[in-house]
Amino acid sequence: MLKTRYLLIYVALMTLVVVASNFLVQFPLNAMVAGINLADILTWGAFTYPIAFLITDLTNRQFGPQTARKVVFAGFVVGVGLSFYTAVPRIAIASGSAYLAGQLLDIxxxxxxxxxxxxxxxxxxSLIGSALDTIIFFSFAFAAFFVFFGANEPFALESAPILGILSMEAPRWISWALGDFTVKMLVGLVMLLPYGALMNTLRPMQATAAR
Structure with a gap:
């Protein structure tokens, strides 16, 4: 019963993070910092999605990789399914593909x-999983090559200086991907704080040998 309770909590949290991130990734961060328009390099989803890796890692630590995969797949089915109602289909497809690949690699x-x-x-x-997740998501969601997944956001294809500061220009989604991964690395470091704080509370409940 205790394991079931924990798993339901993990699945609920994972679902919340996936749905929220799929919704927020559609909105650039409209702010100016040191003369740089953050809308050219960041979306709000970059700040919420790294929490998914924390949830996966806590599940993995407590119950092992097999159970962690179950939470990931449950989050995929529920979270991505709901995302079709909160985001355009192409975003949901990109998110689901990136989510599965990144989370399973993290495990x-x-x-x-x-x-x-x-x-x-x-x-x-989390860093290696985030790298793969970022590559898959932004390519599937915005690259012209993957237009068969659905209509693209014209704003994402407009040329802009890379990261808003380099002389070389590229489609805006390239800067979003680079900015997104930079934030994911920073948030990944911050997520070590709650992970470390919960280590003594969420102790392994069974053998966690590789499977």
Whole structure:
């Protein structure tokens, strides 16, 4: 019963994060910092999605990789399904593909490193998973090559200086991807704080050998 209760909480949190991120990624961060228009490099989704890796890592630590995969798949089915009502279909497709690939990679990396320093598995797993997630999501969601997934957002294809500061120009979604990953790395570091704080509370409840 205790395991079931925890799993329901993890699935609910994962669903909330996925749906919120799919909705927020459609909105650039309209603010100016040091003369840089953040709308050219960031969307609000970059700040919420890294929490998904925290949820996956806590599940992996407490119940092992097999259960973590179940939470990921449950979050995929429920979260991405709901995202078709909160985001355009192309965003939902891109999110689902990136989510599965990134989260499953995070689980594999975490499990390989789980017996090393406490911070290494969650940090390395989330960073590598975030890199793959970012590449897949922004390519599927905005690149002209993947237009068969659905209509594109014209604003995303407009040329702009990369990251708003470089002389070289590229479609705006390239800067979004680079800015998104930069934020994910920073948030990934911040997520070590709640992970470390919960380690003693959410102790492993079964053998967590690689499976």
């Amino acid at each position: 594999a990396v975490f499990n390989r490193l789980r017996r090393q320093a406490w911070w290494r598995a969650p940090l390395v797993g």
